[in-house]
Amino acid sequence: MAAVLAHEVQAVDLDRAELRRKDQETVDRLAAQPLLERLGTPADIAAVTAFLAGPDGRWINGQILRANGGIN
Numbered sequence: 001m002a003a004v005l006a007h008e009v010q011a012v013d014l015d016r017a018e019l020r021r022k023d024q025e026t027v028d029r030l031a032a033q034p035l036l037e038r039l040g041t042p043a044d045i046a047a048v049t050a051f052l053a054g055p056d057g058r059w060i061n062g063q064i065l066r067a068n069g070g071i072n
Contacts, residue, residue, distance in 0.1 A: 006062055007052045007057075007060070007062065007063055007064070007065065008063075008064045008065070009045060009048050009049055009052070009064075009065050009067055010064060010065070010066045010067065010068070011040060011044075011045045011067045011068070012040070012066075012067075012068045012069075012071060014039060014040045014041065014042065014044075014045070016042075019039065027039075033071055035069060035070025035071075036069040036070060038069070039069075040067065040068070040069055044067060044069075045067050048065055048067045052065065
């Protein structure tokens with residue numbers, strides 16, 4: 001029997017053009033909020049997604065992962 005796995009990756013505060021249109025003070029304030037003290041990148045989200053889809057994520061099923069750099 002084949003299993004169907006469903007996951008959701010919630011990504012926030014990505015370093016994208018929309019944020020870069022804001023003044024530098026606002027961008028710096030947003031970047032300082034996460035525990036990692038930087039904005040997330042598409043590569044950060046891709047790594048989480050690859051983990052879930054790859055062999056290391058085989059025992060994870062139906063979870064929501066918040067890829068947010070530590071922002072609560």
